[in-house]
Amino acid sequence: MIELQEISKSWDGGQSYAVKDISLQVPTGQVLALLGGSGSGKSTTVKMINRLIEPTSGRILVDGEDITQQDPVLLRRRIGYVFQSIGLLPHLTVTDNVTLLLKLQGVPTAERNAIANRLLDMVDLPSATYAQRKPSELSGGQRQRVGFARALAAEPKVMLLDEPFGALDPVTRDTLQIEFKKIQETLGLTAVIVTHDMAEALLLADVIAVMNQGEVLRIGTPRELLQDPGDDYVAKLLETPRRHGELVRELSA
C-alpha cells in the first residue's frame, strides 16, 4: 500500500541528509512504526508520504501510484494525518472540525452531522455531550480524539500519525493507543506512526523501522527485534521497556 524507494532528503543542497536512502514497504492493513531519537528523520520521512515535504531523490508509491503524479491537495484528502498539535480550528464546534473537509466537498449538513456523530462515538466521545463543544472546552486527550475522528472522516485507507500520543498523560495515552489499534484493525487501515517510544512501537506496530541520523538501522517485527536487536542502539532502545516489564513482574510476584 505504501512503498518508499531509495528516498533521500537534503535541506542544504546535498551537504547533509535528513533522510538517507530509505526503502520501505507497508502492506495493506499493517502498521509501520518509525522509531528513533530527536532529529533522526522520522517526521521528514512521514511528511514525504503526503507531500508536505518533497524528497530530494527517490520515489514513493501509495496504492501502486507514484505520488508525484497526484495533486498534493487531493492526495492529502485521501490520506489521514494526525499530529501532536492536532490543529483544530478554535472557532468551530467539534462536529464542524470533524466534518470540515466534507463541507468543502458539498456534503449536506444533516448527512455531515450524522457522520460526525458516528465518528465521535467511534473515538469514545459521546456526541450528545461533545458534538457542540469548542476545542477549548476539551482536555488534551479529548482533542486528540477529535483529531482522529477528523482524520477518519475522509474514509482514508492510509493514515499517517506523527507522535499522536506524545503530549498525553500515561493513562490517557494507553487508552488512546488501544482504541487506535482497535479502529485500525476494524477498518483495515494501513498506517505509519512516528514515535520515539519503543513501548508504543512494540504495542502498535506490525513492523518497526529504527532510524538514526536519517538512516534505517534495523527493521523487523516487534518479536524479531526483541529476539535479536542486531545493533547496540536498538538493544539500548529495548532496554527500558524490558526493565520496566521485569520490575513490574518482580514487584507483583
Ligand SMILES: Nc1ncnc2c1ncn2[C@@H]1O[C@H](COP(=O)(O)OP(=O)(O)OP(=O)(O)O)[C@@H](O)[C@H]1O
Ligand atoms: N524545514 C527544515 N529545514 C531544514 N532542516 C530541517 C527542516 N525540517 C527538518 N530539518 C532537519 O532534518 C533533520 C530531521 O528532522 P525530523 O523532524 O525529521 O526529525 P525527527 O526524527 O522527526 O525528530 P523529532 O523526534 O525531534 O521530531 C533534523 O536535523 C532537522 O533539523
